[in-house]
Amino acid sequence: MSDLHVRAKALDAEDELGGKRAEFVLDDTVYLDGNSLGALPAHVPERVADVIDRQWGKLRIRSWEESGWWTAPERIGDRIAPLVGAAPGQIVVGDSTSVNVFKALVAAVRLARGEDAGTGARDEGRDEIIVDATTFPTDGYIARSAARLTGCRLTPLTPAEVPAALSPRTAAVLLNHADYRTGRLHDLPGLTAAVHAAGALAVWDLCHTAGALPVGLDAHGVDLAVGCTYKYLNGGPGSPAYIYVRAELQDRFDSPLPGWNSHAEPFGMRPEFEAAEGALRGRVGTPDILSMLALEAALDVWDGVSMDAVRAKSLALTDFFLRCVEAYVPKGLVESLTPEAHAERGSQVALRCSPKLSTSFEQGGAPLAGDVMKRLTERGVVGDFRAPDVLRFGFTPLYVSFVDAERAARVLAEILES
Structure with missing residues (x-):
């Protein structure tokens, strides 16, 4: 178990919004596409x-x-x-x-x-x-x-x-x-x-x-x-x-x-x-x-959620994900397009794939980022992409955990290394 995984579990234990995750319909998938379609709140079908x-x-x-x-x-x-x-x-x-x-x-x-x-x-x-x-x-x-x-x-x-x-x-x-x-x-x-x-x-x-x-x-x-x-x-x-x-x-x-x-x-x-x-x-x-x-x-x-708490967790999640990407992904394979400064960052991380990766993927006409995201999805990490080379990961503070962020970065590294 890596130090970052241990740290992720500790951050989740301290998360004041952590209880909100149980209010959504989620599974073992790491869902980082809430910037395109949010997860289903569990009580909505009955209503x-x-x-x-x-x-x-x-x-x-x-x-x-x-x-x-x-x-x-x-x-x-x-x-x-x-x-x-x-x-x-x-x-x-x-x-x-x-x-x-x-x-x-x-x-x-x-x-x-x-x-x-x-x-x-x-x-x-x-x-x-x-x-x-x-x-x-x-x-x-x-x-x-x-x-x-x-x-x-x-x-x-x-x-x-x-x-x-x-x-x-x-x-x-x-x-x-x-x-x-x-x-x-x-x-x-x-x-x-x-x-x-x-x-x-x-x-x-x-x-x-x-x-x-x-x-x-x-x-x-x-x-x-x-x-x-x-x-x-x-x-x-x-x-x-x-x-x-x-x-x-x-x-x-x-x-x-x-x-x-x-x-x-x-x-x-x-x-x-x-x-x-x-x-x-x-x-x-x-x-x-x-x-x-x-x-x-x-x-x-x-109900009862503070937007200041949402913002604090959003920044903490994106900071932690970028830290994990830096630790796990070999240098030069991706670069972050997301600003480091908190005042200039929303709640998503965009990673540009290096051109050197194109020789490692059988694209068959598909954009490089699309091929990478397809493999991520097959491994249980769902984000999305913008052609030709940008991977997008949306961090919804109400239900995304720090363990999710660590796992996503680790799986991304494994795919790019392979």
Whole structure:
């Protein structure tokens, strides 16, 4: 038994979040892909069965009122709010991340221009959208479409380049809180302040940070934010996303996708649109109840959990994993793309495979990283990869243990050495 394995067991014994692991459906697999799909909370199947058997099966249409289906988007939004540092009444759940990015970005441009819905008032000077050039591809696609719709030019930049590029022409800036490839954490407070100093609005994508570390939306004055719920929030495959609209902006939030669910009088069936009050303006159509209530049940695992404790364990886990990789993996076979500085690190570790490994693997047209990850999965260590050479390991503090981290590094070393 190695010294690092002994140390891992000792760290698990001291872990204040260690008891949370029992609340998830897990097996002997080391599951390090919660940055793509979180593990199943153990109580969710029973809760979903009740939604199907009793609420839908017996109460049927009555469940919109008697089971609270109608208010689920804002109710669940208030459950997510403390996990991202937001007061109640600013988050509504529904639609996909992509749809919410579109709503938030177009609305941000309209807000920056001082447009009043229906009046035609407009500051023509704000004609630029800046988008994170390293962002997940869909955000870039949506930003390009939003730019066409609003008549803006689109400027792709790395987050580090944004402050110097801001100008009186900038309307909105769309940024990822963490790089999905490397796990690099971007400076949300500093970048938001820089965007505001230029008179523009900041839109943040929280998909790779919500549930893994404190975000501080209210504290840092973020204007609009979106995020998914199936990663660190463990809401299930395809669970609905959410949109955050800062309270001070809600009366001017002009969604490009007004729907009957965002109407001030949804059952009035009036042809003219009148926006509802508050974050409800972020709703569009009928809520996807089955997946939404599965998410609501999944959020129970967060009861009594401190986000500061989550962040502390996340950093300790990633530090320990990197230490094990350094100890076990022969020099030169992988290099870490994940920043060493805690302030710049999310909750994943990205390792780039050395080109010298390509001669040791029968790739058959598959990317090198894909071949390595396939062998890891066969050995009971599940992460994922980004072609051609990046291995990604997500560390979900609620259920990943230090023994998991040590085993993953040890198995990786055995595969690369062989």
